[in-house]
Amino acid sequence: MSLTNYLMQSIIxxxxxxxYxxxxxxxxxxxxxxVIAVVEYSLQFIIKCN
Structure with a gap:
């Protein structure tokens, strides 16, 4: 899960x-x-908890 979050943050x-x-x-x-970092982290948290 940590690797997935890291890769998703890198792509975003x-x-x-x-x-590009x-x-x-x-x-x-x-x-x-x-603000961007908090929103990104919050969205990842919501997605991973569901």
């Missing part, structure tokens, strides 16, 4: 921040990055 974050995705690297502040 690279899609948000890298060139939304290209938000260096564009978002720390607060918005924290």
């Amino acid at each position: 974050c690279t899609t948000i921040f890298y060139d 995705g939304l290209e938000f690297f260096g564009e978002l502040g720390a607060a918005l990055g924290l």
Whole structure:
């Protein structure tokens, strides 16, 4: 389960921040990055608990 969460976070974050995705690297502040991390973790928690 830890490996699945790690891989899912890697795929989601690279899609948000890298060139082949939304290209938000260096564009978002720390607060918005924290919001993204909390939302991503919460969604993974909800999916894994069902």
